[in-house]
Amino acid sequence: MATGADAFEAIVLAAGSGARFGGGKLLAPFGDGVLLDGALAAAFxxxxxxxxxxxxxxxxxxxxxxxxxxxxxxxxxxxxxHAEDHAEGMGASLRRAAAELSPGCAGVFVFLGDMPRVPAAVLAPLAAAVRAGAPAAAPVFQGQRGHPALIGASLLPQLATLHGDAGARAILKDLGPRLALVEAADDGVLFDVDTPGDLDAGPYR
Known part of the structure; x- marks a missing residue:
């Protein structure tokens, strides 16, 4: 694995209040730990x-x-x-993280803290697509685009300009066919937790 310059890094967005969940979503019991653990496992x-x-x-x-x-x-x-202005939305979190990226970073995976079932098998193909020249890559399952997105080096300056709650979508939306799409083997790239009932789906199998 590359380190420092020319290495990929990962961002895990864990700043939301989880209002629809009733608060404390990322700390809710899930599997053998808490919900946030799943996103961290995928990022690592x-x-x-x-x-x-x-x-x-x-x-x-x-x-x-x-x-x-x-x-x-x-x-x-x-x-x-910590994103002091986190109430603004994901844009604030991405701007905060962008300030910490290493010089010469090859790109950044963007994981969402409430998506605990991202399959590890999709991660290396995303990296390979960007290494091969795609400006960004994302997984798809049954025709639906999911997470995490991998944003290549040429697009990283845009992270520092994001506002509101659009997140990485604002960067990917104009890429068209230049966005590399990687087929995922299961719906873990789509599964997120919005309400307590979603926890019943259980951890990634």
Missing amino acids: AAPVSRVILVTGARGEAVEAAARAYAQRAGEDRLLIV
Whole structure:
């Protein structure tokens, strides 16, 4: 795995309040841990030199949960930053994370903290697509585009200009056929948790 310049990095967006869930969504029990653990597991499974987790609502508790997971997993690639203006939406979190990317970063995977079932098998093909020249890549399942997106180096400056809650969609929307699409083997690239009932789907199998 490349490190430093010419390496991929990962961002995990974990700043939301989880209002539709009733609050505290990322800390809800899921599998053998909490919901956030699934997103962190996927991020650490990606071919990245570092994982940048962005906190916001319940920042101290989310940070503690992330550090506990990293310690259990034996991971020392975790950087945690706080988005003071997180209430604005995902744009604020992505701007905050963009400020921490290493110079010469080859691209960044964008994971959502409430998506715990991203299959690790899709991550290397996303990286290969960008290494081969695509400006960005995303997984698809049964024709529906999912997460995480991998944003290549040429598009990274746009992360610092994002506003509102569109997230990476605002960067990908104008790429058309230049966006590399990688077929995923299951719906983990689409599955997210919005309400407590969604937790019944269980962790990634």
